[in-house]
Amino acid sequence: MKIVRIEAIPFAVPYRKPLRFASGEVHTADHVLVRVHGEDGLVGVAEAPPRPFTYGETQESIIAVIDRIFAPELVGLTVFEREVMAARMDRTVGNPTAKAAVDMAVWDLLGRSLDVPVSQLLGGYTDRMSVSHMVGFAPDAEMVAEAERMRDTYGITTFKVKVGRRPVSLDVGACRALREALGPDVDLYVDGNRGWKPSEAARALHAMADLDLTLSEELCPADDVLGRRWLVSQTPIPTVADESATRPGEVTRELLGGSANMISIKTARTGFTGSQRVLHLCEGLGTEVVMGNQIDGQVGTACSVVFGAAHRSTSGRAGELSNFLDMSDDLLTEPLQITGGEMHVRPGPGIGIEIDPDKLAHYRQDA
Incomplete structure (x- = not known):
């Protein structure tokens, strides 16, 4: 066709x-x-x-x-x-x-x-993924309340905490408040969006050594080549390359250069074809991956869960699939659902979604 x-x-x-x-x-x-x-x-x-x-x-x-x-x-x-x-x-x-x-x-x-569902065309490993929720900058009490609401309402038990503020103590305090409120059975990891210098990142990770963080993502700018390599050597927490590893060549550079030892895959920036290339490269190098989120709406989130569930390596860890909950509305005829901390692949051919024409007419900007 x-x-x-x-x-x-x-x-x-x-x-x-x-x-x-x-x-x-x-x-x-x-x-x-x-x-x-x-x-x-x-x-x-x-x-x-x-x-x-x-x-x-x-x-x-x-x-x-x-x-x-x-x-x-x-x-x-x-x-x-x-x-x-x-x-x-x-x-x-x-x-x-x-x-x-x-x-x-x-x-x-x-x-x-x-x-045929795209998830089957890509690999068909499973029909669901565990969900991780991103907690953005806010006062400690608000960050804790958001995480507790996501846990109690949707069953989510993995949280990505945005860090990278100055002073570093702001983020250390927020992560400590989250761990104390949520307890030891919740997974916490941090994402700096390139906000810290390597020395700041090392100090923060040392201060949070007792919080049992599972990952640290993109704490420093990609251009801090030696600093990023040094930071990886300073911590036992896996270091995830995200914005610095958007193509297979960048993934190879980050991993072989010692600047990261794990990769975030985002279908919003590499589609299905490019994401498979990144995934297979990581599998060949023995590198773990996590499914990230580009603050996608429900259309993009449906694509993420389709890809993540299709492969063994991407479905083994909670994917970042909940940011659409922060949007006041969306375009789908049937909204995505998170239950028991999981999201299922939609049944039906293709990605399994349909666009509501009335909602598109309401929100489109070129009409």
Whole structure:
């Protein structure tokens, strides 16, 4: 089946409260819905979340690169020519979430055309994932209350704590408050979004040595090459490369250079095709992975759980799948559900989701 049209539709959904972390804050989900139309009338969908402070993309740039560069190169190809699509999109430097959304929408279209779930096409390992929830910057009491609400309401027992503030004692105090309130049976890990210097990160991890943290993610900027390598040598806590490892080449650099010993995979920036490349590289190097989140809406979250559940390595650890709960609304006809700390892959062909036309009409920005 050939691709006959590709759409990039801007939409905006407010967050219930601002999401704050070291590299910026987000008040509204100014995302892009990508729709890939097949010649038989079927449509594949995916979501591109712009993160200008991380990857340099904006809602406007994503629309422009898809409309002006990617669509003219991809229309006319069949849904099976994904290597050709990747090669043509890779001629354009950067633009990771735009490329990822096009890739995932093509996979969704492929699954719909074959009447097969994408999770089965990718690997079909399981039908669910445990969920990790991100706790952003706030006073200690508010961070504790949010985590307790997520545990009591949704059964979530893994929490990613945003750190990277100055002074370091703010984040050390927050993590200590969370551990004391939630007890020893909850998994806690930290994500600095490149907010600390290596010396600050080492001091913070030393101060939190008794909190049984499971991971530390992207505490320092990627350009702190020697500092990051030194930091890894200072702590027994696995160090996760995230923003610094968005492509297979970067993954290799971070792992072989000793700057990280674990990798975060985000379908929002590497799609399904690129995420499999990263995953297989990590498996070959004996490196653990975690499924991350780009503050995705429900469309993007559905893509994350589809990929994570499809593979043994990505389904073994809780994935970051709950940020959509902070949005005041979304685009799906049937909202995603988290129960007992888990999210299931949606049944049905493709990614298993449908866009509500009324909600899209309400939130789209180009109408």
